[in-house]
Amino acid sequence: MAKVELVHVCKSYNGKEDVIQDLSVSIEPGEFFVLVGPSGCGKSTILRMIAGLEAITSGELLIGGIKVNGMPPSERNLSMVFQNYALYPHLTVEQNITFGLHTKKISKQEQKKRCLEAAEMLGLTDFLKLKPRQLSGGQRQRVALARAIVTHAPICLMDEPLSNLDAKLRSKMRSEIRQLQRRLGITMIYVTHDQVEAMTMADRMMVLNEGRPQQIGAPLEIYNHPSNIFVASFIGAPPMNLAKAKVLESSLLFNSERVMRLHHHLPSSQQQVIVGVRPEHIRLADTGDEYFIAEVVNVEVLGTETLITFELTKTEHWIARWSGQWNVHVGEQVPLFIDETAFIFFHEDGQRLNHPVSSYVASGEERK
Amino acid sequence: MNTPLPVQPPASVQIRRKRTMRTTLEGITYLLPSLILFSIFLFYPMLRTMYLSVYLTDYQGNPVQFVGIENFVYLLKDVNFLQSVKATLLFVCYTVPTSVFLALCLALMANEKLKGIGLFRTCFSSTMGMSVAASSVIWMFMYNPSIGVINKVLSLFGISDVQWLLDPKIALVSVAISTIWMNTGFTFLILLGGLQNIDPSLYESARIAGVSYLYQLRKVTLPLLSPTLFFVTTVSLIHSFQTFGQIDILTKGGPMDATNVIVYSIYKDAFINYNFGSASAQAVILFFAILVVTFLQFKFGERKVHYQ
Ligand SMILES: Nc1ncnc2c1ncn2[C@@H]1O[C@H](COP(=O)(O)OP(=O)(O)OP(=O)(O)O)[C@@H](O)[C@H]1O
Numbered sequence: 043m044a045k046v047e048l049v050h051v052c053k054s055y056n057g058k059e060d061v062i063q064d065l066s067v068s069i070e071p072g073e074f075f076v077l078v079g080p081s082g083c084g085k086s087t088i089l090r091m092i093a094g095l096e097a098i099t100s101g102e103l104l105i106g107g108i109k110v111n112g113m114p115p116s117e118r119n120l121s122m123v124f125q126n127y128a129l130y131p132h133l134t135v136e137q138n139i140t141f142g143l144h145t146k147k148i149s150k151q152e153q154k155k156r157c158l159e160a161a162e163m164l165g166l167t168d169f170l171k172l173k174p175r176q177l178s179g180g181q182r183q184r185v186a187l188a189r190a191i192v193t194h195a196p197i198c199l200m201d202e203p204l205s206n207l208d209a210k211l212r213s214k215m216r217s218e219i220r221q222l223q224r225r226l227g228i229t230m231i232y233v234t235h236d237q238v239e240a241m242t243m244a245d246r247m248m249v250l251n252e253g254r255p256q257q258i259g260a261p262l263e264i265y266n267h268p269s270n271i272f273v274a275s276f277i278g279a280p281p282m283n284l285a286k287a288k289v290l291e292s293s294l295l296f297n298s299e300r301v302m303r304l305h306h307h308l309p310s311s312q313q314q315v316i317v318g319v320r321p322e323h324i325r326l327a328d329t330g331d332e333y334f335i336a337e338v339v340n341v342e343v344l345g346t347e348t349l350i351t352f353e354l355t356k357t358e359h360w361i362a363r364w365s366g367q368w369n370v371h372v373g374e375q376v377p378l379f380i381d382e383t384a385f386i387f388f389h390e391d392g393q394r395l396n397h398p399v400s401s402y403v404a405s406g407e408e409r410k
Numbered sequence: 411m412n413t414p415l416p417v418q419p420p421a422s423v424q425i426r427r428k429r430t431m432r433t434t435l436e437g438i439t440y441l442l443p444s445l446i447l448f449s450i451f452l453f454y455p456m457l458r459t460m461y462l463s464v465y466l467t468d469y470q471g472n473p474v475q476f477v478g479i480e481n482f483v484y485l486l487k488d489v490n491f492l493q494s495v496k497a498t499l500l501f502v503c504y505t506v507p508t509s510v511f512l513a514l515c516l517a518l519m520a521n522e523k524l525k526g527i528g529l530f531r532t533c534f535s536s537t538m539g540m541s542v543a544a545s546s547v548i549w550m551f552m553y554n555p556s557i558g559v560i561n562k563v564l565s566l567f568g569i570s571d572v573q574w575l576l577d578p579k580i581a582l583v584s585v586a587i588s589t590i591w592m593n594t595g596f597t598f599l600i601l602l603g604g605l606q607n608i609d610p611s612l613y614e615s616a617r618i619a620g621v622s623y624l625y626q627l628r629k630v631t632l633p634l635l636s637p638t639l640f641f642v643t644t645v646s647l648i649h650s651f652q653t654f655g656q657i658d659i660l661t662k663g664g665p666m667d668a669t670n671v672i673v674y675s676i677y678k679d680a681f682i683n684y685n686f687g688s689a690s691a692q693a694v695i696l697f698f699a700i701l702v703v704t705f706l707q708f709k710f711g712e713r714k715v716h717y718q
């Protein structure tokens with residue numbers, strides 16, 4: 043097990059603009075750390091810098107407390123799983139798995155033993171003599187995993203390893219990888235653009251956008267307390283509902299059309315804010331609730347839940363998520379209720395505003 | 411499940427047959443232009459050559475008397491022809507392995523990601539853009555014993571007066587060297603293309619595994635390049651058997667028939683001695699020799715090729 047630390051790391055490919063800007067993060071031994079962000083935000087670049095495949099422009103990279111900026115990849119004692127698996131097409135599965143082990147002074151017997159062990163673990167025993175092209179996508183994926191396991195490296199890097207698989211296999215491999223990591227106790231740095239993968243697999247995750255780290259934390263913490271509107275809209279499906287609003291004494295005014303009265307939780311200092319509400323916090327009003335009426339513009343019944351798109355204002359649509367199957371029709375006027383504690387306020391520039399009673403909100407939401 | 415297929419009603423069979431006819435005709439129509447060209451310039455001359463090889467001919471190349479395999483029997487006893495065979499085989503052995511190996515080394519170097527590598531790539535492949543005639547003339551000047559640059563340079567090291575094209579011992583080597591130079595461009599370009607086709611993540615994976623350069627070359631690069639290498643070797647081999655231009659310009663088959671390879675000998679027999687029958691017989695022998703070599707290469711060489 044080894045700790046991986048990045049200290050003020052910057053990366054520039056062409057010497058002009060930075061692809062990665064001032065990234066500092068410390069990844070604990072044995073942790074499952076996920077890098078998540080939209081396409082082109084620099085996730086692969088970070089991973090490749092840690093692997094040593096890409097030079098670091100400035101800043102420091104420490105593995106196990108030792109500065110490794112100039113160290114060649116093979117001496118960093120890590121393994122990597124590539125997006126396209128990078129299997130050697132002319133070698134058998136077994137040769138692929140044991141490729142390069144001889145450089146670590148491992149005897150032929152030990153190589154064989156480790157290979158069988160890994161194959162056993164991943165259910166590849168029957169395929170050891172086949173070539174990669176004779177395997178299915180999921181099996182190839184497992185060969186790539188096996189190759190990472192046999193090195194017994196304490197750190198494993200994965201770059202979108204599941205993106206070539208279909209949805210069903212993906213969720214299966216997700217839990218397999220997670221279990222494997224727990225069993226072996228390795229430090230995992232995992233890149234994905236899929237926020238579901240990030241939420242379900244990570245011990246901690248880092249959300250990236252345009253080369254800048256947006257927020258680092260446990261998945262639920264990020265989900266519940268997004269630090270800016272980018273994180274709020276990137277994490278969660280459907281994303282958090284966001285809308286600009288004016289603060290008028292004790293109410294919010296949306297686009298001078300809709301007013302919502304709040305009693306306690308208004309941000310005090312701001313005139314203009316961006317209001318965010320998770321879809322699951324918008325529910326059908328009970329009697330006695332202070333409800334508002336909105337027109338339904340779309341309904342998606344997904345079996346376990348129903349997504350209801352409604353008109354917040356003429357130009358803005360919000361989504362409510364109700365569990366169960368609801369018989370709501372497009373065009374219907376429904377009374378809706380949002381708990382005051384569910385509102386999250388952002389500054390106009392997108393940063394989260396300090397909520398007066400955020401601790402209360404936190405405990406209230408984590409209960410469920 | 412094993413019920414026999416119902417017998418097709420005759421009408422539908424006819425329709426289907428008509429349709430197959432139509433598609434066949436359509437296919438032939440598309441092939442027609444190249445079929446015509448091939449027939450005029452390739453198949454007809456080939457058949458004509460085979461036909462002539464069993465005849466004695468007059469000076470215009472008209473068959474006079476059927477002699478069967480006599481032309482061949484005569485050739486196999488003829489010292490000059492056997493010398494041609496020897497020269498050809500030597501020439502192939504000199505040029506093919508060397509030019510493929512040289513081009514491979516250059517391609518491996520040019521495949522590195524370095525600043526200004528494009529310049530080297532252009533240089534290495536530039537001989538492809540030169541005609542055989544032009545480059546032969548250049549080499550002729552360079553080989554010239556009195557004004558040639560090669561002897562000038564050698565004289566700095568105290569070696570003097572090497573008769574590159576006039577000494578029967580080295581004339582074939584000299585022609586081979588110039589041929590290697592001419593072939594390298596094409597071979598290099600194809601091999602470089604093959605190298606660039608290899609997925610870079612395979613190399614990255616090897617870097618993380620930490621294998622040495624030679625191990626990577628042996629276990630990753632060469633196996634993945636093997637289809638390209640196979641292609642290049644086959645083409646070079648055929649090409650080398652058919653060398654004509656540089657021999658005609660540099661040595662005219664001399665000195666003492668040292669560079670009189672089969673193709674040149676065919677040319678001399680046919681168009682200088684007007685002995686078309688014998689020339690045709692040589693051409694037929696060359697054809698079958700190339701056929702057999704290529705066949706053997708496919709049979710034994712292709713086993714080591716990893717198609718992806
Ligand atoms: N070799 C390179 N040379 C120049 N620019 C590059 C190179 N590789 C990546 N970039 C740039 O760096 C930025 C980040 O790329 P990167 O591959 O890290 O994105 P990513 O987050 O992995 O995206 P994806 O999810 O699509 O894989 C992109 O804007 C890309 O154009």
Ligand SMILES: [Mg+2]
Pocket residue numbers: 085086087201
């Ligand atoms: Mg990427």
